[in-house]
Amino acid sequence: MAHKRLVIQAKRPKSPPICGVEGCAGCSWIFTGLDEKSQQELRNLMRSVEYGADEAIFHEGTPAFGFFIICSGKAKLIKQGPAGKRQILKIVGPGELLGEENLFDGGTHTASARTIEPTRARFIKREDFLDFLKRHPTVALQLAEKVARELQSFQAKLIETAYESCRARLARLLLALATQYGTAEGEIQAHISRMDLAEMAGISTETAIRTLGELEERGLIALKRRKIVILDAAALEELAAPLPVETIENLL
Amino acid sequence: MSTLITAPRFAEYYKRMVRAQELSHWLSSLEPAAREAVMARAHMLALPPHTKIYAQGDPVDGIYIVLEGAVKELAADEGCLRLVRLAGPGSVLGAGELFSESLQTMSAVTLRPTRLALLRQPDLHAIFVEHPSILLWLMRQLSARLWKLRTALVETVYLESAARLTHKLVEVADRFGERTSQGVMIDLKLSRDEWAALVGIAPETVSRVLHDLERRGWIALQGRKIWLIDEEKLRVT
Numbered sequence: 286m287a288h289k290r291l292v293i294q295a296k297r298p299k300s301p302p303i304c305g306v307e308g309c310a311g312c313s314w315i316f317t318g319l320d321e322k323s324q325q326e327l328r329n330l331m332r333s334v335e336y337g338a339d340e341a342i343f344h345e346g347t348p349a350f351g352f353f354i355i356c357s358g359k360a361k362l363i364k365q366g367p368a369g370k371r372q373i374l375k376i377v378g379p380g381e382l383l384g385e386e387n388l389f390d391g392g393t394h395t396a397s398a399r400t401i402e403p404t405r406a407r408f409i410k411r412e413d414f415l416d417f418l419k420r421h422p423t424v425a426l427q428l429a430e431k432v433a434r435e436l437q438s439f440q441a442k443l444i445e446t447a448y449e450s451c452r453a454r455l456a457r458l459l460l461a462l463a464t465q466y467g468t469a470e471g472e473i474q475a476h477i478s479r480m481d482l483a484e485m486a487g488i489s490t491e492t493a494i495r496t497l498g499e500l501e502e503r504g505l506i507a508l509k510r511r512k513i514v515i516l517d518a519a520a521l522e523e524l525a526a527p528l529p530v531e532t533i534e535n536l537l
Numbered sequence: 538m539s540t541l542i543t544a545p546r547f548a549e550y551y552k553r554m555v556r557a558q559e560l561s562h563w564l565s566s567l568e569p570a571a572r573e574a575v576m577a578r579a580h581m582l583a584l585p586p587h588t589k590i591y592a593q594g595d596p597v598d599g600i601y602i603v604l605e606g607a608v609k610e611l612a613a614d615e616g617c618l619r620l621v622r623l624a625g626p627g628s629v630l631g632a633g634e635l636f637s638e639s640l641q642t643m644s645a646v647t648l649r650p651t652r653l654a655l656l657r658q659p660d661l662h663a664i665f666v667e668h669p670s671i672l673l674w675l676m677r678q679l680s681a682r683l684w685k686l687r688t689a690l691v692e693t694v695y696l697e698s699a700a701r702l703t704h705k706l707v708e709v710a711d712r713f714g715e716r717t718s719q720g721v722m723i724d725l726k727l728s729r730d731e732w733a734a735l736v737g738i739a740p741e742t743v744s745r746v747l748h749d750l751e752r753r754g755w756i757a758l759q760g761r762k763i764w765l766i767d768e769e770k771l772r773v774t
Binding site: 364365366367370371372374386387388389390395396415418419420422425426428429430432433434435436437439440442443444446447448487 | 612619620632633634635636637638639642665666669670672673675676677679680681682683684686687688689690691692693694695696737738
């Protein structure tokens with residue numbers, strides 16, 4: 286079979302900082318294009334919240350009163366599976382949204398969120414934001430685009446999970462992580478445990494550890510405690526690419 | 538001056554009224570003004586079974602709201618079927634592709650006589666401008682689909698093939714099944730490969746599991762028709 290190139294789209298440029306806090310690197314691209322007055326209006330809806338490492342932000346099945354914009358730190362979105370198993374749907378970092386998909390569907394969290402690192406965030410109440418969206422269709426359209434892209438990513442991930450080998454899934458996950466959180470040298474700058482990696486790729490922890498070891502032995506990655514460095518991205522792409530799946534918005 | 542309404546014209550008028558009522562039912566959560574704008578601009582389509590609505594890779598012409606009938610969406614890669622989705626009354630087709638500005642990611646074919654409301658892209662944009670609340674309604678459709686996909690993903694990772702196929706049989710029967718004296722009948726004429734892509738398992742597994750369920754007397758098979766004989770057992774699995 287001809288080798289197909291794996292496409293991992295770069296993330297969209299962030300919008301200018303909305304919160305006005307010094308040192309903020311910018312907010313989600315869905316807020317791009319807001320004028321100063323609208324930014325101020327949005328700022329007035331925000332409330333600051335802070336969490337330690339490995340702390341629950343919300344639980345699956347509980348009422349969703351609003352959504353979060355991550356300012357610093359990282360959090361994971363987890364879905365409960367059968368028999369106490371769980372799957373990590375994605376990891377969100379600074380400028381990204383958490384819980385935004387439950388703004389529209391009756392207001393119940395359809396997944397749980399937990400911090401990975403100490404995290405600061407802004408919270409916006411559901412009713413306030415829906416009202417804001419009605420007055421700012423550009424943001425509403427951009428949010429719709431974001432949800433639509435995420436939908437396509439999950440569609441791709443579903444196909445991948447049904448048909449691909451564990452090695453291909455892990456290789457793809459590592460490449461996506463490197464795109465989102467990697468340095469120029471290929472070091473993934475997120476403290477993600479082996480168990481988390483396994484739950485993101487949808488494989489068992491033992492398989493994840495074994496496969497990582499195998500990839501290290503082949504010189505594709507280097508492992509330093511919790512840090513992972515991508516050494517040979519091209520070889521990883523080859524492993525990950527039997528399906529022409531584009532990993533787009535927030536596949537992680 | 539009164540206009541005489543002839544019988545055929547009345548029938549046509551009556552049909553239009555019924556269709557409008559149906560669409561309005563699916564749009565019931567919209568604000569009245571937005572609902573009216575949608576109904577004024579929607580094109581009603583009545584399609585016979587096995588009609589292609591759009592093909593994978595086609596440009597997106599708008600969104601389709603399914604009013605009646607059943608539609609299968611198929612995604613193939615190099616001739617290999619990868620994903621199948623079934624859409625019934627209330628489903629919205631093409632919204633994800635429209636917002637992400639991609640081409641159609643799946644092909645859509647009717648399974649039964651199907652009626653659809655088509656909202657073309659320029660009309661939708663005109664409605665967005667006047668009634669931004671329509672966007673929130675569409676977002677709800679997108680979110681619901683996202684939720685279904687995520688649930689399917691977790692099931693794919695953790696549930697065995699047999700359990701996933703059994704779940705899917707019950708789900709499809711609930712949405713599209715017809716009650717018969719033998720039990721609920723699924724008559725969507727889906728092939729073994731399509732069932733496989735619907736569940737995300739190998740076609741051989743579909744045959745194995747279906748025959749196993751038949752041997753236990755939980756289902757009956759005849760050609761592409763499936764009857765759920767022992768629903769209770771199937772639901773508990």
